Amino acid sequence: MAFCHSWRSYQARLLEEIDDHLKDDKLHFVAAPGAGKTVLGLEIIRRLGRRTLILAPSLLVRDQWIARLVTDYLGGAVPDWISTDITSDAPVRVSTYQNVHTSRTKSLPPFDLLCLDEAHHLRRSWWKTLTRLAERTGCMTLSLTATPPYDVNASEWNNYTALCGPVDAEISVPELVRSGDLCPHQDLVYLAPAANGRDYHDSLVSERALFDDLAGDDALLASLSADPWIVATQTHVAAILDNPVRFSAMLVYLRHNDRPAPPYARRVLQVNDADWPALDWHWLLTLFQEFPTEKLPPTVLTRLKGAGALRNDRLTLPPPAFADRLHLLRNDQAKLDAMPDIYATERAARGTRLRMAILLDRIGKTNLRLSDAPPGFNTLGVFRHLLDHVGQTPMAVLTGQFAILPAALGSGLEGRTVPGVPGYVLVGGALHSDAVSRANRAFSAGDVEVIIGTQSFLGQGWDAPALNALVLGTNLKSFVAVNQLRGRALRTSSTQPDKTAHIWHMAVVPDHRTEGDDINRLKRRFECFVRLDRDARAIHSDFAVAQTVTDQNALAKTRADTGRSLADEWQAALKTDSGPKAKLTTRTVLPSRQRLQALPVPALSFWGRLAAEFGRPPSVSQAQRGIERLARMTIASLSELGDLPPVTADLIPLVAWDGTTWQVGITSTCKLDEAIFHETLQQMFNPVDSPRYVISVKSGLLHSNFQYFAVPDRFGSHKDRARIFWRNWQGYVGRGALVYTRTVDGRGVLQAARISSSGRRTSTRTRWQ
Incomplete structure (x- = not known):
C-alpha cells in the first residue's frame, strides 16, 4: 500500500516532522481546507503501522476516508481489512463519533491508534466518551482538524488538549495560497448605521444612571463605613484573611466614594494606591453577593428590583437588559439595505464573472406571500429585497427545507410558484436535493449569479469553487464556525485560474461612528484568522476599523474594486526575510x-x-x-x-x-x-x-x-x-x-x-x- 501521487511541499514537511512529535503518544495536526487532511491522516496511519480506529463526525465524512483510501492508495475495490463496523476485528475500522458514543458500553476489539477527524467537534458528551476510550485502551491518538476551537472557555480547551494533545504542526492558509491550492483573498468590512441607534444610546444612559445610583448609595456607604472590618481592621485580621474578597470589595467601594482606607488595611492587603481597581459592575456584584439580600439597604434593593437585576433572590449585574445590547443593533432594515450596495460593488468590479453567496442565520416565514411579508434579515427577506433592487439578477435560495430557483431551472422538479415572485419556483420534499444540485451547477455556469442560503445548510460541505464573493450575514463568532464559512470562498477554480475572493463581514453601529458592541464582536471574529493587510503588505490576524462609517465603507468598496491586484499583493506579502x-x-x-x-x-x-x-x-x-x-x-x-x-x-x-x-x-x-x-x-x-x-x-x-x-x-x-x-x-x-x-x-x-x-x-x- 503506497500513495499514488506526489506529496506537495507542505505535506512532505509535515510528514517529515512526525517522529519529533511522538513523545507524548499524541499527534495533533491542523490543516487548512484544501491541504489534503484525509490523505495525510491515511499516510500517517500507514507509516505508524498500528491497528486503527478512525472516527469522523458524520457518515459522509466517514465514507470520504474509505473513498480516499481506495482512490489514492489502492486503486481498486475496498479491501477486506477495512470495516465500518466498530465491533469487527478488522485492522482498520472507520466509524462516527455518534456510533462510538451510542456503543460506549460495548467492549471493542483492540486497537493501538485512535484517529480523530475534525477533532474540533469533540466537546461535552463525545469528549467524555472518547477520553474514557483512550484511557481504557492506552492507545495513541492522531487528531486532525482545520479549525481548532481556540475560542472556547479554558475548561473546554483543557478538555480538548487533554485528549488531542497540543497542536504539533500546522499547514496554514498562507502556505496554501503560496502553493496555489487556495486562491488570493481579502476580508472586507461593511458597516450599517442602525435606524434605532437612539435606543442603543438610551440604554447606555440608563445603565450609567443605575450604576451611579448603586455606586453612591448613602445608606450603603454609611453601613460599610461603620463595619467592624473598617473601623477596627487590626482586631479582625484573621477574619479578613479568611475572606479577603469581601474586604477588597468594601475598600474598592469606599475608595470610589473618596473615603480613606483604614490605616491598617495596607498591611493586610499589600496593594499600591495606584493599583487599586476602579469600581465597576464586577466589584459591585462581588460586594452585594457578600451580604445576605435582606441586609442590603432598601434603596439598593429597590433599584436592583426595578432594573430587573434581582429576581428570585438571584442577582445579575449588569442587569440582563444591559448585558446584551446587541439585540438593539441587530436592525434588519439596516442590514437589508446593505445587501444591494455590496452586490452593486461586486458587480461593478467583476461583471458577469461574479458568483456571490449570502449566508444568513434564519430562513424566514414561508407561509406568507413574499410581497406581503414583513422585512427580515433572513433568506426570504434578503431574496425579496434584492429582487426589489436588482430584480434582473438570476438568484437562488438554498436552505435545508426548500430551494427557490428560476423557473427555467425548476423544470420537471414539480416546484410550485412563489406567491408574489413571478419567474421563480419553490422545490421541497423528495426533490429538494435535485433542486440544490441544479442550483449549484447553474451557479458554476453563471446561470445563477447570487445564492442566498443559511449558514447551517451551506456552511459545511458545500462545494462551490466558482464562489468569489461571500457575504457573512451571520452573528456567528466562534473560531470554528467563522473559518468554516470563510473556507467556502477560498477554494481554487479550474474554470477561473485567476480567481480571487472577497469575504464581506457586517456590523451594525449606533450612528456614524465606528464603535459599539457589534464592532467589538467583529474585532473578536478577526482574531480567529489571518488575513492580507494590503496597507502593511503583511499577513496577520486582527484589523483596525476607520473612524467613520462613511470612511470604512468607502475603503471596503475601493478594496473590492482593486481586487485584481490581490494575487500580486499576496505574493509580495508572502515573501519575507525567512x-x-x-x-x-x-x-x-x-x-x-x-x-x-x-x-x-x-x-x-x-x-x-x-x-x-x-x-x-x-x-x-x-x-x-x-x-x-x-x-x-x-x-x-x-x-x-x-x-x-x-x-x-x-x-x-x-x-x-x-x-x-x-x-x-x-x-x-x-x-x-x-x-x-x-x-x-x-x-x-x-x-x-x-x-x-x-x-x-x-x-x-x-x-x-x-x-x-x-x-x-x-x-x-x-x-x-x-x-x-x-x-x-x-x-x-x-x-x-x-x-x-x-x-x-x-x-x-x-x-x-x-x-x-x-x-x-x-x-x-x-x-x-
Whole structure:
C-alpha cells in the first residue's frame, strides 16, 4: 500500500516532522481546507503501522476516508481489512463519533491508534466518551482538524488538549495560497448605521444612571463605613484573611466614594494606591453577593428590583437588559439595505464573472406571500429585497427545507410558484436535493449569479469553487464556525485560474461612528484568522476599523474594486526575510501602558530601577531588556522542567517594539514548544487568578510598593517544580519572595495579587514571517 501521487511541499514537511512529535503518544495536526487532511491522516496511519480506529463526525465524512483510501492508495475495490463496523476485528475500522458514543458500553476489539477527524467537534458528551476510550485502551491518538476551537472557555480547551494533545504542526492558509491550492483573498468590512441607534444610546444612559445610583448609595456607604472590618481592621485580621474578597470589595467601594482606607488595611492587603481597581459592575456584584439580600439597604434593593437585576433572590449585574445590547443593533432594515450596495460593488468590479453567496442565520416565514411579508434579515427577506433592487439578477435560495430557483431551472422538479415572485419556483420534499444540485451547477455556469442560503445548510460541505464573493450575514463568532464559512470562498477554480475572493463581514453601529458592541464582536471574529493587510503588505490576524462609517465603507468598496491586484499583493506579502521557511508565528502582545505594572522592577537595569523608584515608566530600551530577561527565564525554567528542549542558540526569545505594543516570541520551529512558551509567559503577564504560588516583589522608595506575578501552572503543581521556577527567577530577574497561597496569610497575598494585577492584559497575534 503506497500513495499514488506526489506529496506537495507542505505535506512532505509535515510528514517529515512526525517522529519529533511522538513523545507524548499524541499527534495533533491542523490543516487548512484544501491541504489534503484525509490523505495525510491515511499516510500517517500507514507509516505508524498500528491497528486503527478512525472516527469522523458524520457518515459522509466517514465514507470520504474509505473513498480516499481506495482512490489514492489502492486503486481498486475496498479491501477486506477495512470495516465500518466498530465491533469487527478488522485492522482498520472507520466509524462516527455518534456510533462510538451510542456503543460506549460495548467492549471493542483492540486497537493501538485512535484517529480523530475534525477533532474540533469533540466537546461535552463525545469528549467524555472518547477520553474514557483512550484511557481504557492506552492507545495513541492522531487528531486532525482545520479549525481548532481556540475560542472556547479554558475548561473546554483543557478538555480538548487533554485528549488531542497540543497542536504539533500546522499547514496554514498562507502556505496554501503560496502553493496555489487556495486562491488570493481579502476580508472586507461593511458597516450599517442602525435606524434605532437612539435606543442603543438610551440604554447606555440608563445603565450609567443605575450604576451611579448603586455606586453612591448613602445608606450603603454609611453601613460599610461603620463595619467592624473598617473601623477596627487590626482586631479582625484573621477574619479578613479568611475572606479577603469581601474586604477588597468594601475598600474598592469606599475608595470610589473618596473615603480613606483604614490605616491598617495596607498591611493586610499589600496593594499600591495606584493599583487599586476602579469600581465597576464586577466589584459591585462581588460586594452585594457578600451580604445576605435582606441586609442590603432598601434603596439598593429597590433599584436592583426595578432594573430587573434581582429576581428570585438571584442577582445579575449588569442587569440582563444591559448585558446584551446587541439585540438593539441587530436592525434588519439596516442590514437589508446593505445587501444591494455590496452586490452593486461586486458587480461593478467583476461583471458577469461574479458568483456571490449570502449566508444568513434564519430562513424566514414561508407561509406568507413574499410581497406581503414583513422585512427580515433572513433568506426570504434578503431574496425579496434584492429582487426589489436588482430584480434582473438570476438568484437562488438554498436552505435545508426548500430551494427557490428560476423557473427555467425548476423544470420537471414539480416546484410550485412563489406567491408574489413571478419567474421563480419553490422545490421541497423528495426533490429538494435535485433542486440544490441544479442550483449549484447553474451557479458554476453563471446561470445563477447570487445564492442566498443559511449558514447551517451551506456552511459545511458545500462545494462551490466558482464562489468569489461571500457575504457573512451571520452573528456567528466562534473560531470554528467563522473559518468554516470563510473556507467556502477560498477554494481554487479550474474554470477561473485567476480567481480571487472577497469575504464581506457586517456590523451594525449606533450612528456614524465606528464603535459599539457589534464592532467589538467583529474585532473578536478577526482574531480567529489571518488575513492580507494590503496597507502593511503583511499577513496577520486582527484589523483596525476607520473612524467613520462613511470612511470604512468607502475603503471596503475601493478594496473590492482593486481586487485584481490581490494575487500580486499576496505574493509580495508572502515573501519575507525567512524565504521559503516563512511560517505563521505566534506573538504575545503586551500594551505599552502596562510596562511599569507588568515588568518586575528587579529585571530592569540600574537606571530603569531608579526610574521605577520614583514611579516613572522605564524607557523602551530598558523595558526591552526587562522583557527579554523574563522571556529567557521562562525558556530556562521550562527547559529545566523538561517541557522545552535544552537551551541553545536555536531557542532564544524575540522581543520587538512596534510603537504601541511589545511583541514577544520564540525562535523555535516546533509548534508545541511555541505553544508551551506563550502559555507560560502569558500566565505571568496576565491578571493573577488562583495559582498555588505567587512571587511578591517589593519596590519603590523604602520598599513600600508591591508587584505580584503568578507562578505558571506547569510549575505550581508541586513545591519542587515551583522551586525550579523560583531559582531561575532569582538568577534572571532578581529579588522577591515565593508565597504559597493556600495558607491563611497566603490568601491575603493572593487577593492582593489579584487586585494589583487586574489591569494587566495580554493578547495573542499571529503573523506570517
